[in-house]
Amino acid sequence: MNQIRNNAINNEIQENLLKWFDKNKRDLPWRKTKDPYKIWISEIMLQQTRVDTVIQYYQRFVKRFPAVKELAEADEQDVLKHWQGLGYYSRVRNLHKGAKMILKQYHGIFPDTMEEIKKIPGIGPYTAGAVLSIAFNQPYPAVDGNVLRVFSRIMDIHEDIAQASTVKLIQEKVKELIPQGRASDFTEALMELGALLCIPANPLCLACPLYEQCEARARGVQNDLPVKTKKQKPKKMHMVFCVVKKGEEILMIKNPANGLLGGLWSFPGKEAGEKQDEEAVNQILEELKLNAIDIKKIGTARHIFTHMDWDMHIYQCAVKNKEKIDEEHLWITKEEFGDYPIPKVYQKVCKLILNSNNMDN
Structure with a gap:
């Protein structure tokens, strides 16, 4: 039955x-x-x-x-x-x-x-x-x-x-x-x-x-219902990014193919401790072998991934020579942002640049 x-x-x-x-x-x-x-x-x-x-x-x-x-x-x-x-x-x-x-x-x-x-x-x-x-x-x-x-x-x-x-x-x-x-x-x-x-x-x-x-x-x-294990909260991370400018051009870096956002273009950056922004900016520029002037903060942004919560602090600087150019590094104008695959997290930086007078000569 x-x-x-x-x-x-x-x-x-x-x-x-x-x-x-x-x-x-x-x-x-x-x-x-x-x-x-x-x-x-x-x-x-x-x-x-x-x-x-x-x-x-x-x-x-x-x-x-x-x-x-x-x-x-x-x-x-x-x-x-x-x-x-x-x-x-x-x-x-x-x-x-x-x-x-x-x-x-x-x-x-x-x-x-x-x-x-x-x-x-x-x-x-x-x-x-x-x-x-x-x-x-x-x-x-x-x-x-x-x-x-x-x-x-x-x-x-x-x-x-x-x-x-x-x-x-x-x-x-x-x-x-x-x-x-x-x-x-x-x-x-x-x-x-x-x-x-x-x-x-x-x-x-x-x-x-x-x-x-x-x-x-x-x-x-x-x-x-349903019964489901609660997800862990995204890890909070203090991130520092550099908008490196030479004239009207801005330096972009291609992310490694096997890493986060692999194959897409980003701004130079790294994780840093709170109140260590200046040290992080200097490390980023040192790794790029760039001598920069006029370093200043131009804004902040936030982006939440599934497993990470980025508190982003964005700095601008200028360089006299476009050093370290290879297939993983690219100099583009802000008008060319739309021509390259840039993930949403970095589009927030693009938007900050486009809406800011800080990038003007």
């Missing part, structure tokens, strides 16, 4: 969710295609980024790189420039590597098996499941934070969703529920439910198509 009841509940979940999705799904650009390449791009962009933010980036990116070949053959600086502002730049570096791999090993054709797709850089179980289910309509679960939240409530799970055992339990349940022939719609429906109704705080239970099937709602504990 229990098996019969479980089957009936499973059928209700499938039918109710798909009917709701068919009527309520948002008009998103990546839902207008089954091209695995474009779905891959959207899924990588959507990691740790809001849908509303991603839309414009996705449209611009696929317009410039409409297929694997164009992305694989593109210059890294061009790829980074078209990602600029989305953050988490390791994502786009892996996209670029992945496109090169697909072009070389699979002749530009996106692989359609779990074994092969997981070989692509940056693709883990979630992204693999999303591409296989959405693009190829294969019955693989795609369990992200939204889906973990939905099922922790449906199943009244009080174990930490950060634990591998909890994730595995939910993956197995999702796979069991995927209806034959509608894996693509079911995957997107679950994501949509978590994004629109089964939200983190104060879920909209009365509008939910799974109102009757949700065990947490029936017990009145939906606001207590």
